[in-house]
Amino acid sequence: MPSVDIETPTASPEVVHHVREACAQDLRATAEVLGLLSEDQRRGLRSLPDPLPLVPSIQGLGDALVLDPWERDALLVAAVCIDDRMDVLLDVIGRSMDDVLASTLSAHLALVAGRFAFADARMRIWAHESATLNERTRVHERLVAGYTRIGDARRSLWHRALSTMQGDPALANPLLLLSADAERTGDGVWAYAVAREAASHADARVLDRARVAAGRCALGAGWLEDALDWFRPVIGGDDLGAIRDALPAFVVASTVRHGVAPSADLLQHRPNVSLDPRWSAYGRAVALAASLSAERGHRTESRQWFVAVREIDSRAGRPGRLTMAVAEWCALFAGAEQEMPEGGPPGPAWALSSALRLGLDGDPAAGLRLLAGSERVSGRAKDSLIVGRERSRLMHAHRAVAEAILRFWSGDLRASRSGLEEAALRLPIALPFAGVAVSLARRLELAIDGHEGALSAALDIACPATPPGDRLVDLGLKAYLEGDSEQAAAHLRLWVERGAPSPAFVLPGLDEVGPVELPDVPIAPPDALRARALRRRIRAAREHAWERDHREAAEASREIVSPFERARVEALLGTVCATRGENAPALRHLRAARTLFSDAGADAWTRSVDMRLSRFGEQGESAAQPVTAPIPVSGDPLGVCRTAWEPLLTERELAVAMLVADGCTNREIAARLVVSVRTVEVHLGRVFVKLDIRGRGELIALAHRTSMHL
Missing domain, CATH: 1.25.40 (Serine Threonine Protein Phosphatase 5, Tetratricopeptide repeat)
Incomplete structure (x- = not known):
């Protein structure tokens, strides 16, 4: 399956893929057709015309053909016909197979095993759209007769409907x-x-x-x-x-489109009589409102709708049925535990929540197996909330996104992106789970390529409502992988100040720099939570406890199954060891990180580690010697140091530490900060304690190593 290859996306991946196939991969015709579609059609929010509109490049291609009248008629019948049966085509045009094979028609229709297909898909557009409405109507009338003769009432009905000008x-x-x-x-x-x-x-x-x-x-x-x-x-x-x-399907369409459940419409149609038969449908609509609100992080609204579900459940004639259908879904997105009764309610939503719960419990492989083999997802069990949803493209999109999330959680970034790219060409994957596929695609592109790509940009176009996002984390990640830790930390601080918004499922972000204490992450698998806690401990370690913390963090990291999550711990251990002058363990950890990142397919992270490893080669034998000379000042070479120490020191302590690293004496620092020398000495003493160093020389050496390796 080809990947999304649009340099400047103007439409959803699914729409572009469909138009390109219908235009026989003709890029000029594709661009012309996309230019004629409405914005909603390009975004995938409305259906496309079938056939697609006739554009100049296709018009010229068709007009250049030399066809007998019966051959042109045959192409029109093929373009209008609801299926691809050759016997029906021959019957309607009144020709034999030998006639077709001996004509130029054989160059335009591929004939295999009693079926036909346009050899060039553009010819279907030309044949259909270059004909008049009357010509197409008469062809439909002939097809009615053709399908009637072979006893196919369903296809005859379709063509009869299209041959009726006034409606019947x-x-x-x-x-x-x-x-x-x-x-x-x-x-x-x-x-x-x-x-x-x-x-x-x-x-x-x-x-x-x-x-x-x-x-x-x-x-x-x-x-x-x-x-x-x-x-x-x-x-x-x-x-x-x-x-x-x-009502149930309307609630889904409105919530996914606008990002919030249509409360007024729901409450307006609440039945008033206890025995009203509409309670069942109303209950399903409210259950969907609760589930979709939970996906979008609207926890207050989700709880309110969930309470209403409990009240409605007893009126619907099947006590507990609706509650069971929605409880696990709401719990999943609230980061809460929910006991799952064996079997659960029928339908694919239950299988999806079960698979994701397995991933959050630390077994994404089991979740993938469930999605691969579950009868509920494959459509053989009916959805309990919306008629026909079990076999819909939207449900298949949910499954594809869930699979990509589980593969990401398992640490297989290559497979996660490959699956997401393939699904994007055939399914509306920007819609499930409040648009989390947009954030997932962007995070995968950053981890693998080091920059955002066409897939996430195209999915962003297709996403109907702006999802809760962490774009500042993405910017921080890009800066960090490019070696700009100071800029990365600035993005992380701003993200935290803005409330740390995140998508439905928290995806691996960035905590190697920036604030040490980040908001709690309730919806993440154990590997991600364990790795996050280890990185926080590594960053906050003190000299007197470093040997113990280093050993325990290294041992604990071996319990992390995801190669990607463990690699990030190893990389941070290596970086911190390097800033402390412990080059042998630094090299060991960085080499392990490089191997693990490579196994995960995180190529941009691999390059970031290679960049750190290259610095050891540049230092040569002098790496073992402490650096005590002040760092030359040009712009702000100590910016990385400032970024690393900012979470540990007060504003005044940080100012003193930076001036010491810049080579200033205590008296010079006192003059600059307009304080007494004694005050500088007090602040400097606290800096030594917090950074676990014993003097100015060690502080300058630490600043040098931090600026070089972080």
Whole structure:
């Protein structure tokens, strides 16, 4: 599967991939088609026209063909026909296979095992769009007869609907049945096309049912704006049965699109009578509101909806069913434990939460096995909250993102990015879990390439609502991997000051520099939490306890299964050893980190370690000799030192330490800071204690090593 290769993304990966395939990989035609689509279509929030619009480059290609009238007619039939049966095509055009093979048509249609396909996908666009509406209508009429002759009532129905210029209410119900069949078999795109056609034929008695079906299919495909367009007239109408059927899917579409559950619409349709049959649908809608609010970090709203679920559950006729369906999901995103009854409620959402819970419990491999083999995810068990969701493209997108998260947690960054890239070309992966795929793609690009790439940029376009993010952490990571620890720490401090916003699942960030004490991370696997605690301990270690802390941190790191997480601990151990002048263990840890980062596929981190290792080669034998001369001042060469010591010292202590490292005497420092010499001596004594050093010479040596190795 090719990767996303758009230098300046203007559309979602899925849309670009679809258009390129329909344009036979013609980049000029692809650009022309994308330019004609609406913004929502480019973002993947609305369905694309089928066929795609005729653009100049494709028009010129088709107009240059020399075709007999019957050959042109045959291409139009092939473009309009709902399937690819060669016998139907031959019957409708009234020709034999020998006729086709002997004509120029054989250059435009690939014929294999009784099936046909356009040899150049652009020809389907040209054949369809260069014909008049009357010409296409007559072809549909001929296809009705063709499918009727072979006894295919379903395809005959479809072409009959498209051959009816004024609409026929008698076709609406049969079309809705056809759409439901397609939805059950997992063909959501076809199901949506049929439901939409049903709505165009429906009279007032059936119209809302058709709207609900079309909206539900559009949601399953990820076309949120289309879904909301179909649902809004129903939710604002007075057909209580249709409102009941639409409400759960409407809640999902609205929340994913706008980032917040539609509270007013939900409360407006709360039943008032105890035995009202709408309680079940209302309860499912409220359960979805609770789950989606939890995903987005709206914990107060999620708790309120969850309380409502408990109250509603007893009215729905199946006590505890809704509560069980939503409790684990809410607990998962709240970072809380939740007992999971054996078996759980049917449906893919339960399997997804189970797999992610296994990852958070420290066994991402088991979570991946569950996703690979679970009947719930594969669609053989029905979703308990939304009809047909188990086989939808949106649910497959959830599964793909969950797999990428689990692979990231396991430390296999290459496989995580590869899976995410492949899924991005065929599924709306920017929608699940409050858009966490955007943050995940960006974090993977930074870890592997050292910079943000096309995939995260394209997914950002496709994400309908800005997800809770940690962009400042991404900027900090980029700076750190480029060797600019001072800038990295500045980004981390600002991120903490802004409340440390994070995506649905906290992804490995940066704690090697910046504030030592970062906000708690409730939603992360044990390896990440253990590695984070070790890095905090390493950074805060004191000289009198360093030997013990070093030994215990090194031993504890061996319990970390993820090669990526362990590599970061080894790299920090090596860096701190280097700043303390302990070159032999520094080299040992840095070499281990390089191997582990390489195994994880974290190429940018590998290069960062190589850069640190190269500094030992530059020092040669002099590395063992303490440096006591002041560091030459040019700009702010002590900026890295300032970054490393800032979390440990007060503002005044840091100022004194920096001036000592710059070669100033106590009297010169007192004059600069407008304090007494005695005050400087007091501050300097505290600096020595906090940095575990015994004098000015050691402070200057520590500053030199810190600036070189951090």
